[in-house]
Amino acid sequence: MAIEVQGINKSFGATPVLRDVSVDIASGSLTALLGPSGGGKSTLLRVIAGLETPDTGTVRIDGTDATRLAPQRRNVGFVFQHYAAFKHLTVYRNIAFGLEVRGRPKAEIRQRVGELLDLVHLGQLADRYPAQLSGGQRQRMALARALAVQPRVLLLDEPFGALDAQVRKELRTWLRRLHDEVHVTTVFVTHDQEEAMDVADSIVVLAGGVVEQVGSPGEIYDKPANEFVMSFLGPVTRLGGRLVRPHDVLLSRTPEPFAVEATVTRVVRLGFEVRVEAATSGDDSAGTDVWAQVSRGTADGLGLAPGDTVYLTPQPA
Amino acid sequence: MLYLSLIVLIPLAAVVWRGTRRGPDAFWHAVTTPDTWASLKLTVLASLLVALINVVMGTVIAWVLVRDSFPGKSIVDTLIDLPFALPTIVAGLVLLALYGATSPLHLNLAYTRASVVVALLFVTLPFVVRTVQPVLLELDRDMEQAAYSLGASPGVTFRRIILPNLLPAMLSGAGLAFTRSIAEYGSTVLLTGNLPFKTEVAAVNIFGRIESDDVTSAAAASTALLVVAFVVLVLLDLVQRWGVRHD
Amino acid sequence: MTKYVLRIVALLYLLFLLVLPVGLIGWRTFQHGLAPVWTALSSPEAVHAFAVTLSVAVWAVLANTVFGVGTALLLVRHRFPGKRILGALIDVPVAVSPVVVGLALILVYGRFEPVGGWLRRHGLQIIFSLPGMVLATVFVSLPLVVRAIAPVLQELGADQEQAAHTLGAGRWQTFRRITLPGIRWALAYGVVLCLARALGEFGAVAVVSGGLVGQTQTLTLFVKERFDNFDSTAAFTAATALALIAVLSLLLAKLLRPSTERSRSRVVAEASTVKGDNH
Numbered sequence: 001m002a003i004e005v006q007g008i009n010k011s012f013g014a015t016p017v018l019r020d021v022s023v024d025i026a027s028g029s030l031t032a033l034l035g036p037s038g039g040g041k042s043t044l045l046r047v048i049a050g051l052e053t054p055d056t057g058t059v060r061i062d063g064t065d066a067t068r069l070a071p072q073r074r075n076v077g078f079v080f081q082h083y084a085a086f087k088h089l090t091v092y093r094n095i096a097f098g099l100e101v102r103g104r105p106k107a108e109i110r111q112r113v114g115e116l117l118d119l120v121h122l123g124q125l126a127d128r129y130p131a132q133l134s135g136g137q138r139q140r141m142a143l144a145r146a147l148a149v150q151p152r153v154l155l156l157d158e159p160f161g162a163l164d165a166q167v168r169k170e171l172r173t174w175l176r177r178l179h180d181e182v183h184v185t186t187v188f189v190t191h192d193q194e195e196a197m198d199v200a201d202s203i204v205v206l207a208g209g210v211v212e213q214v215g216s217p218g219e220i221y222d223k224p225a226n227e228f229v230m231s232f233l234g235p236v237t238r239l240g241g242r243l244v245r246p247h248d249v250l251l252s253r254t255p256e257p258f259a260v261e262a263t264v265t266r267v268v269r270l271g272f273e274v275r276v277e278a279a280t281s282g283d284d285s286a287g288t289d290v291w292a293q294v295s296r297g298t299a300d301g302l303g304l305a306p307g308d309t310v311y312l313t314p315q316p317a
Numbered sequence: 318m319l320y321l322s323l324i325v326l327i328p329l330a331a332v333v334w335r336g337t338r339r340g341p342d343a344f345w346h347a348v349t350t351p352d353t354w355a356s357l358k359l360t361v362l363a364s365l366l367v368a369l370i371n372v373v374m375g376t377v378i379a380w381v382l383v384r385d386s387f388p389g390k391s392i393v394d395t396l397i398d399l400p401f402a403l404p405t406i407v408a409g410l411v412l413l414a415l416y417g418a419t420s421p422l423h424l425n426l427a428y429t430r431a432s433v434v435v436a437l438l439f440v441t442l443p444f445v446v447r448t449v450q451p452v453l454l455e456l457d458r459d460m461e462q463a464a465y466s467l468g469a470s471p472g473v474t475f476r477r478i479i480l481p482n483l484l485p486a487m488l489s490g491a492g493l494a495f496t497r498s499i500a501e502y503g504s505t506v507l508l509t510g511n512l513p514f515k516t517e518v519a520a521v522n523i524f525g526r527i528e529s530d531d532v533t534s535a536a537a538a539s540t541a542l543l544v545v546a547f548v549v550l551v552l553l554d555l556v557q558r559w560g561v562r563h564d
Numbered sequence: 565m566t567k568y569v570l571r572i573v574a575l576l577y578l579l580f581l582l583v584l585p586v587g588l589i590g591w592r593t594f595q596h597g598l599a600p601v602w603t604a605l606s607s608p609e610a611v612h613a614f615a616v617t618l619s620v621a622v623w624a625v626l627a628n629t630v631f632g633v634g635t636a637l638l639l640v641r642h643r644f645p646g647k648r649i650l651g652a653l654i655d656v657p658v659a660v661s662p663v664v665v666g667l668a669l670i671l672v673y674g675r676f677e678p679v680g681g682w683l684r685r686h687g688l689q690i691i692f693s694l695p696g697m698v699l700a701t702v703f704v705s706l707p708l709v710v711r712a713i714a715p716v717l718q719e720l721g722a723d724q725e726q727a728a729h730t731l732g733a734g735r736w737q738t739f740r741r742i743t744l745p746g747i748r749w750a751l752a753y754g755v756v757l758c759l760a761r762a763l764g765e766f767g768a769v770a771v772v773s774g775g776l777v778g779q780t781q782t783l784t785l786f787v788k789e790r791f792d793n794f795d796s797t798a799a800f801t802a803a804t805a806l807a808l809i810a811v812l813s814l815l816l817a818k819l820l821r822p823s824t825e826r827s828r829s830r831v832v833a834e835a836s837t838v839k840g841d842n843h
Contacts, residue, residue: 402813
């Protein structure tokens with residue numbers, strides 16, 4: 001286990017931010033800490049880095065107890081949401097910083113920084129200042145800087161949060177590919193479930209300072225531990241007294257066993273899929289709004305219009 | 318615009334005019350009269366020293382005000398501006414009370430060069446503090462933490478990361494302190510005893526010349542002061558521009 | 565550890581440079597009780613000095629306020645060639661020694677040609693009388709009001725004023741109803757700074773006024789004159805009075821400091837503490 005976190009409790013003043021959190025992170029994995037804002041994810045990351053001290057609990061990195069170790073001694077790389085670029089230093093000097101501070105010989109630094117600049121495709125910009133770079137470039141520089149000292153663990157705090165959607169998607173793919181090349185244990189914090197599912201091998205869902213579930217993206221999506229995880233990870237609708245995925249709802253014009261009767265309120269065509277919104281008319285939950293997501297073909301086949309009666313069956317029943 | 322001219326521009330121009338009217342030789346002669354030259358030298362050197370001390374102490378005080386917390390800190394923060402608000406003659410009297418002949422600390426600095434430095438330190442106290450403080454407040458703490466995570470100790474981080482970012486503000490405050498010091502009159506007039514060649518600052522010397530109706534020499538010395546101040550202000554402006562290039 | 569060292573160094577420096585001297589003056593003043601203080605304060609010279617100081621200051625503040633508002637509006641809302649020079653010139657008074665200010669005014673408005681002579685012939689006395697002192701005070705406090713309201717004017721933006729124009733408001737109406745209320749706290753702040761500066765001016769007024777007791781002697785000149793005449797009680801008392809005024813104006817200015825500046829520094833301070841525990 002590269003990182004073992006046991007029983008971490010942390011409060012800021014009277015507000016508890018982490019409650020008895022225990023997580024194990026496998027060596028070489030790419031793990032996402034996923035959850036809503038304020039859920040404690042960043043705090044946990046910073047506790048691992050040593051930038052925050054927990055009230056109780058332990059942190060072990062590569063088998064050694066790091067709980068009381070200063071961040072300088074933990075050899076973890078940290079990438080901040082707003083880059084934390086050293087704005088008075090060039091890109092080259094930024095990346096070289098960790099090595100310079102360790103007193104490495106100039107030739108070694110030059111070689112290593114060169115490798116990293118190539119790795120992150122910033123070779124042309126080595127002599128520029130961070131202010132002259134785009135957000136995406138700055139974040140790549142920050143990553144190169146963190147990797148320069150060959151950390152045992154790489155921690156990223158909402159690394160793409162400050163970038164626009166297009167750049168975010170590009171960097172996501174790029175991070176995945178980077179990890180495949182470099183194989184360093186990586187943990188990143190995000191509140192974007194699509195991002196977590198796209199990039200990570202394993203996801204830790206953290207909300208309200210408590211670990212809700214740990215697992216692979218597939219596991220967490222298909223077998224959510226509770227309603228919160230389910231609704232956080234993807235779209236949900238309530239049918240027959242429980243939460244189901246809208247794309248798991250079967251529509252028909254005729255009554256089916258276990259089906260719920262409803263009146264169509266809206267049919268929205270969203271490109272390749274169609275959203276059918278309806279209000280239940282059965283006596284047990286009359287008037288609740290539900291919606292189903294079906295393909296265009298299915299929708300055309302049924303030919304639904306507002307006011308029609310329709311029967312919804314959750315799958316699996 | 319007219320207002321500005323009447324009150325500021327024309328009178329200042331008159332000073333320069335008067336001071337240089339009889340040509341560069343006469344100007345130089347007036348400026349290098351032994352006591353005037355001594356006062357100018359003392360003023361510039363003392364102001365440099367004061368600017369230097371302020372760079373160090375001003376940064377320390379700004380650091381403590383921004384990063385530290387203790388009961389009464391906001392009172393201290395307000396007090397820093399007192400030298401701005403206090404009439405200079407009162408400042409002089411106040412320092413005389415503590416560091417003059419009747420000092421309860423038995424520390425008599427009157428008539429010494431040190432008294433000039435003390436007086437100037439008093440009136441320039443706020444300058445570096447107030448230019449460094451906002452920069453320190455806005456400094457991205459993440460940068461420091463990034464440095465820690467890369468292995469830099471707090472000392473190294475201060476030297477390599479924080480200080481370079483504070484430097485423009487420190488220099489700009491030092492420049493302001495310097496220009497204020499060379500112009501200072503009221504606070505030095507009591508404590509220093511105004512001994513020519515020893516503790517007489519430029520402004521006092523000029524005042525003396527005015528009183529003895531030697532207006533031309535007074536104007537010459539004043540012009541010298543104005544030139545020095547102007548040069549420093551231009552340098553300050555350059556420093557500001559240089560400081561912004563990274564933002 | 566370093567934290568405590570720095571704190572102690574800073575506080576000791578401030579103690580010996582600032583707190584002790586100022587505190588000592590207050591103590592010395594009231595050392596022998598309230599009676600001598602009262603006598604000193606109510607002497608005709610003291611009262612007169614106070615009156616002179618006040619009237620000079622009021623005139624100077626008025627002039628600079630009008631000038632300040634006009635110039636700020638000019639600098640912020642209009643563009644014209646030489647704008648940068650105007651901006652730079654406004655800051656000039658800060659760099660000039662007060663004694664030089666006095667000299668400059670004497671050279672122009674004193675007994676010298678051309679202007680001074682003309683004034684003389686028409687019986688207008690500027691130097692060695694109140695008008696000269698007002699001029700000197702105006703000079704030294706010139707930038708204060710402008711620099712206080714310019715940034716606020718900038719942040720306010722011209723939109724509201726333009727909206728008022730489209731609704732039919734004239735220039736003066738717009739100014740009175742839209743602009744002025746917008747800058748009123750910044751203006752108050754600038755006025756307080758200007759007043760404090762005016763009340764405390766010493767060097768320039770010393771040169772220009774001749775310090776004639778009972779006539780052109782301000783409170784600051786009074787302090788020096790009494791001290792020179794070994795009347796330390798009167799000197800200390802007046803000094804304490806001036807110091808109190810200074811402290812008051814400091815507190816007032818702190819209260820009035822344009823809210824953008826205050827809230828910005830508060831926001832920054834909060835942000836730096838919250839950053840650590842963002843979700």
